Amino acid sequence: MKILDSQGRLFGKISILDFGAALVILLVIFGIFFYPGTSGSVAQVGVTTRPVEVDVLVVGLKSRNAKELFKPGEKTNLIIRNQPYGQVTLNKIEFLPRIIPVTQPNGTLKPLPDPTADILFNNNLLLSLEGKGQITENGPVLGNIKIKVGTTVELDGKEYNFNGTVIEVRVK
Template identity: 60%
Template sequence: MAILDSKGRLFGKINLLDLGAALVILLVIFGIFVFPGTSGSVAQVGAKTIPIEVDLVVRGLNVRDPEQLFNNGLKKGGKTNVIIRNQPYGQIEIKSIQQLPRTVNVFQPDGSVKELPDPKTNNFSTDLLLTLDGKAQVTDNGPVLGNSKVKIGMPFELEGFNYNFNATVIDIRLKDK
C-alpha cells in the first residue's frame, strides 16, 4: 500500500488538505490558551497610582444664573462625571471652582492698553476655572486617568445633574503621597 494515493489521501483514508486544516485549527487553539498575550491596558503596565490635580478652564459657558449652577450641581467638594476623548472616566471630586471676571482690552489715548471689566453686553456668558482632584496612574508618557492620557490642551467633558459642557486642561499637578 502506498503512503499517498492518486486522490491525495494519506494511507488511502485521510485527505492532506483536511489534515492541514485540522493542524492549523489546533495550532490556533493552542496559541490562544497557552500564549494568550498581555492582559490589561498598556497604561497599567509598570505604572503607579498617585493623587493628581487638574486645572480646567471653561470659556463662554452660556448659563442664565451661574450661582444656581453652583448651588444645584457644580459645587466645591462635590463630584462630577468626566468624559475624556469620548471615554467615560467616572466621577471625580471638584476641589475648587472660581468664576473668572470678563474683561476687555481698552486702548488709552496715550497708546497704552488697559484691561478693564467687560460692560456685560452678554449677561449669559461666563468663564470658570475648575480644579479637579483624583488619582492617576503615572507612566513614562505622563499621567493617565482611566485609559486616557491627560495632557495640557485636552478637552474634558463634564456632566452632572443639570449641566453638560466642555472644558480645557490648562495645568496638571502630580502630588506625592
Template identity: 60%
Template structure:
C-alpha cells in the same frame, strides 16, 4: 502502497489540504484557551498611583444663573462625573472653582492695548477655572486617569445633576505621597 498518491492524499485516505486546515483550527483553539493573553489595561502595568490635581478652564458657558450653578452643582468639596475621550472615568473631587471675569482688549489712542471689564453685552455667558483632584497612575507616557492619558489641551466633559459641559485641561500637578 505509497505514502502520497497522485490526488494528493496521504495513505490514499486523507487530503493534505484538509489536514492543514484542521491543524490551523486546532492551533487557534489551543492559542485562545491556553494562552489567552494579558488581562487589564496596558497602562496599568508597572505604574504607581499618585494624587493629581488637574486645572480646567471653561470658556463661554451659557447659563442663565451662574451663581446657582456654583452653589448647587460646582462647589469646592463637591464631586462631578468626568468623561475623558468618551470614556467615563467616574466621580472626581472638585478642589476649587473660581469664576473668571470677562474682559475685552480696548485699543488706546497712543496705540497700546488695555484689558478692561466687558460691558456685559451677553449676560448669559460665563468663564471659570476648576481644579479637580484624584488619583492617577504614572506611566512612562504620563499620567493616566481611569484608562485615559491626561495631557494639557485635552477636553474633559463634566456632568452632574443639572449640567453637562466641556472644559479644557490647562495644567497638571502631581503630588508626591
C-alpha cells in the same frame, strides 16, 4: 498500503489539504483556550497610582445660574478625548471676570470689565478637579488616557455638560 497515494490522499481516505486545514483549526482553538496569554494592559505594569489635580479653564459657559451649578466637594463625571474616565471631585471653583480690551485716547489698550457679561449669561470659570491617576514616565494617565496641558475635557453632571481645556496638571 501507501501513506500518500497519487491523488494526494493520506492512507487513501483523506486529502492532505483537508488534513492541513483541520490541523490549523485545532491549533488555533488550542491557542485561544489553553494559552490565553497575559491579562491586563502593558501600560499598567510598574506604575503607581496617586492623586492628580487638574485645572480646567472654561470660557463662555452660557448659564443663567452658573454659581449654583457647582459646589466644592461635589463629584462630576470627566470625559477625556471622548473616553469616560469616571468621577472626579470639584476641589475649587473660581469665577473669572470677563475682560475686554478698550482703546484709550492715547492709543494704548486698557483691560476693563465686560459690561455685557451679565446680560449674555457668559461665565468664565477655573475649575480644580481631583482624581486618581497612574504616574508613568510620560506623565499622569487618567483612565488610560494621557492628561496634558491643552487637552480638551468634558464635564458631565446632573444639570450640565460642557467642555473645557486643561491648563495645569499637578501630581500630589
